[in-house]
Amino acid sequence: MMAGREGGKPPVAGGPARHIPVLLDEVLAALQPKAGETIVDGTFGAGGYTRAILGTGANVIAVDRDPNAIRDGQAMVAEFSGRLTLVPGRFSELDTHAAGAGQLLVDGVVLDLGISSMQVDEANRGFSFRQDGPLDMRMEQAGPSAADVVNEIDGRELTRIIGILGEEKRASAISRAIQEARKTKPFSRTLELADLVERTIGRKPGKATHPATKTFQALRIYVNSELGEVVEALAAAERCLKPGGRLAVVTFHSLEDRIVKRFLAERCRVHSGGSRHLPEADVLPPTFTFALKGAVEPGEAEVAANPRARSARLRAGIRTENPPRDGARENLGAPNLPTFQTLGG
Template sequence: MSHAPVLLAEAMTALALQPGALYVDATFGGGGYSRAMLAAGARVLAFDRDPDAIARGAVLSAEFPDRFQLIESRFSEMDRFVNEPLTGAVFDLGVSSFQFDEGARGFSFQADADLDMRMEKSGPSAAEAVNKLSEAALADLIWGYGEDDASRRIARVLVQERAHHAITRTGQLAELVERAVGGRKGARTHPATKTFQALRMLVNDELGELARGLSAAERALSPEGRLVVVSFHSLEDRLVKNFITERADARGRGSRYAPDLPPERAPSFRLEHKRATAPSDQETAGNPRARSASLRWAVRTDAPAWGELEAPALAPKAEAEWKKLI
């Protein structure tokens, strides 16, 4: 298995690395970002909730015992562990290449495996969501988190199938989704891709965790500290964009003829580059998984943090039923 950090050079540039300064790698994964920061002389506090990632980090811990610490925890808890000035925090969202490539984890349908998808290897799995959520909740989930127009058809087929046979395998689920939408019809991606994304995001509370993680970074970062986020689909990117533009008071004013109003509170971030950065053609050619990546960054001001960010309720029926399961 291999791990190629996406937008690595661009992320390091946005962090404006300083030797000896403390940085957070919020999503350790394969360790690519941490290694690059350590190579620049920085000190790194890294987080991951996947026990396998923690095990992989033993190599860096041994190589940089004085400048690297890896903590098995969700990144939303970072400010509990940061007890000195934090110069930057970088997030590489989504699923790591290791999680995708290890078929037994059930994140992908490339290999038939248990329908799992749990980053922390604990709690209810994707199989429990598929087999226990109501048809309405499944449709709500696949539409809200997967943005799939065929969500109702897919949910109907899944509920019909599970009435006779439990849905417990990735290959089984992929075949059912393909049947529901009438085959691939020349599509570039498998029709089950969005359903798998939706289930993974629900099982791991990815948008809720991202919202809490951004708020934790806002609290932990020192003035002039850098927040850098690499996302891989529109739901993540939209949440990140709204967070930094709102808290940098960089939203549009609605009319060029209306007078600018003072912000309701002091901006906690400053935007120096408003547009997202996309990977180069060269990077996407060498790493197809980079195609959908988007990098945004902002600089912390000395204003107080605004408070906890709420994740958008994109699948309220599914979220309500899932909370009862967990």
């Protein structure tokens, strides 16, 4: 998530030249799209993966929760008339979106879990700690914003959010500083928060990473329920992939990569539904086989051309003919954090 989901290869239509997909060749090799097949791109963004998949002759059902991505993608819809369906919505419901487009089962699903460079680069979206803008961070441009979270959430929970989702060691100090500052004036701008974090924990000499990086990451993940969305999206992909269909997921952060890794590990092995002391328990057959051994990472040339790609990892699986498992109660290692509404925000 942190690296930005666009970076590294040829320019794509639907945005400026800087918006280019990470691990494009490797994703195509994992998906193996063919003419006449249907692939779901659950994270359309600037359309980098979608355009490459369409170039193979396959059809694409593309989903994005960001209204700007849907708006900017209409030119590509017109260009590939009849072969690209662009749907506003969350990738956690990609099976529903595919069915709505007339495809109960599809040949492939690709998920690129990083935040789009378009979102980071637009100051008014509030994702950037380097540009001043409203403290927003909402991908759907609806619901509670990052400002709401920072100004209203209980200090103990704010510490957990920053510490768990941002993996920030100084989460307690940052949370205390936020709580003290918001008594005087609520936070409304990105640089207000970024400057406070920098004053609180300082900047290490020679370190390029901004001190507010992890705090902003945590707030963005929380505001958009990103890890829960990943869990639901994997289950949705399992439900709508044909036998032999392929799943390719690009992650940018250890928390989401752990979820994808655990999902594939669970689904690629025979799993007992009960205790080893209960031999009569149902045995769950594998719903995927591994398409790749472990994770694929970008090469030195791609990272040099696009530093945002440095943390990217690709994992992939191939759907078996066994029925999908009930994933309603699993979280695959996603942190258990209360929602903003639950906390009374």
